Amino acid sequence: MDVAFANLYIDAYQEHTKGNSVSASWLFSFENATEELTILQHIMLGINAHINLDLGIATAATMKGKELTLIEKDFNTVNDILFNITNEMQDRLSRVSPLLFLLDLLGKNTDEKVIDFSMRKARQQSWNSTNLLWALDESQKPEAIAKIDLLVLELAKFIKDPKSKIIGYVLKGIRSFEEKNVGQIITKLQRD
Template sequence: MNTIDEVIRKLDLIIQDAETHNDPAGYFAALYQKVTIKVKEGIANGYFDDGPRMEQLDVLFAQRYLDAWKAYKLCDQMSGSWKKAFEQSPRYWPIVLQHLLVGMNAHINYDLGIVAAEISKGKEMEDLREDFNRINSILSELVHEVQDNLSSVWPMLKYLLKLTGKVDDYLVDFSMKLARDGAWKFAGEYFRVEESGKAAFLLQRDQRISEIVKVVTKPGLIAALILAIVRFTERGSVRDKIQKLKFTPL
């Protein structure tokens, strides 16, 4: 792939496959396509300091997700963080937002830092910082938008999240905080690692990010009970839910 338009078309195929097979892994693909379309619009509107660089980053970033999806479908090897995310797909209990957050965990807290370091080779990495943060801001805004969309379909979700602010923070803010505080730091560290040490460095990071999945899937007894209630109130098939998450042109 060389362009964002190609990324959007590839994500369309993944979404279609997930809808056909009622695969919850399609929730993240639908959100990710929204993010990609927002990044495309941002480039066109001059939102980023360096539009061409951001398109390159977007394509390389997406390729890591597409490679993970392909490995998932073929039961092939992938990073531990993506493996943990895809392992949630056949399970009944995760609510839609949990599926989204385990995908975000792998893609932001692991993939994004790697790609940021790779496209900065031979350059000053600090030049990328502002645009890096802008991508995270786009994703954060969309997660809140998705929560509002799902709450309109499952009113119990909105009620419970208002009732329990801590659960709301857990669902929405944990990954964003890690993205802001940790992903950039990881990118800089990886950028400075000698080539001979990169594989070991990435393995260590992958193991650490894989462990974060437990924060999402096993949040403690009270939160788990609340999420179970939300799960019971979710209506519609996986396909129906993916349809609610998909980008809708104005």
Template sequence: MKNISQVLESLDEIINETEKENNVLGYFAVLYRRVTWKVKEAIENRHFDDAERMEKLDVVFAERYIVAYYNYKRNLPVARSWQKAFDLATNFWPITLQHLLIGMNAHINLDLGIAAAKVSEGKNIENLKADFNRINQILADLVEEVQHNLATIWPPLGYILKHTGQVDNLMTNFSMQLARDGAWRFAKTLHAPQGKSYKDCVLERDIAVAKVADIITNHPPRIRFLIGVVRLGELGSVASKMRKLKKITS
């Protein structure tokens, strides 16, 4: 892919495929298309210092997810953190929010740093930092948007999570500021490895990010029970939930 328009086309293909298959992997694809569209708008509105560099970053960033998705579908190896996200799709019990968070975990905590290092090859990576923070603000705004609107899939969800503190727990464990700062440090490590190979740095990071995925999915029995109640209340097909997510993110 050479530009964001091609990224959007690829994401549309994944969305159409998962919607037809009633595949929960479509939840993240819908959200990520919104992220990509927001970045495209920001580039067109001159929100970034270097529009050309940010389009390249967006393409490299998106390709990490798109390639991982198709490799998984073809039973080819994928990063550990993406394996966790994709494998969750075979489990009935995770709620929509968990599917979204585990996808964002792999994509932001692993892929974003790799993409940032890639577009900074042969350059001073510090020149990217301001735009890097701007793209992370776009991601953070969307996380909050989804957090407050997922109850359209099952209205009691908001009440249950609010009064058990579980929205705060989930979002604290997946702090956008921590994700941003960690991704930036990872990008700088890849840009100038200190005594380690690029491959070893990526592997070490991937293992750590995969452990974060466990925080999103593993809970004490009481919380598992509450999440189970929410899951049973998420009525409708995966395709119908995807359509609701499209409305949330449109």
């Protein structure tokens, strides 16, 4: 399943670079890659499309003809793993986004709970999509995927432009002090 899951991103990226059509949520992410967003927003746009759209598609395809409950425990175990790396992810992001802590202050240090809740909700939605796609005939899947994609696109729009003016101003402030060189960002994020 992990290869099928990874390939959905790779395929979307390659198709986009060739000028071919991709899902609306991936298109939105790719089209906003050069927008002046925070590094976290860029990461969240990719995570949004990959988890909320691709994961359900990959899981349903992998389990086609098999009992879906066989993978449910593994699917849910990933939630705990993701939550356990939240602090490490924040530490690494602070290397390239030194004012990211402002979101902690704004969230009154509840951001880990919010991230965990959001990730669990996203993965629950992905599991719901998996169940739907797994149960459908092949002829019904494209329409269902298109509908899921539109929901994922709406979340992407919210990630890009939060409705809260305060959060919008804080994000602009965070962005102004972030590392801008992509190569440096990758190097600093990879460093142990």
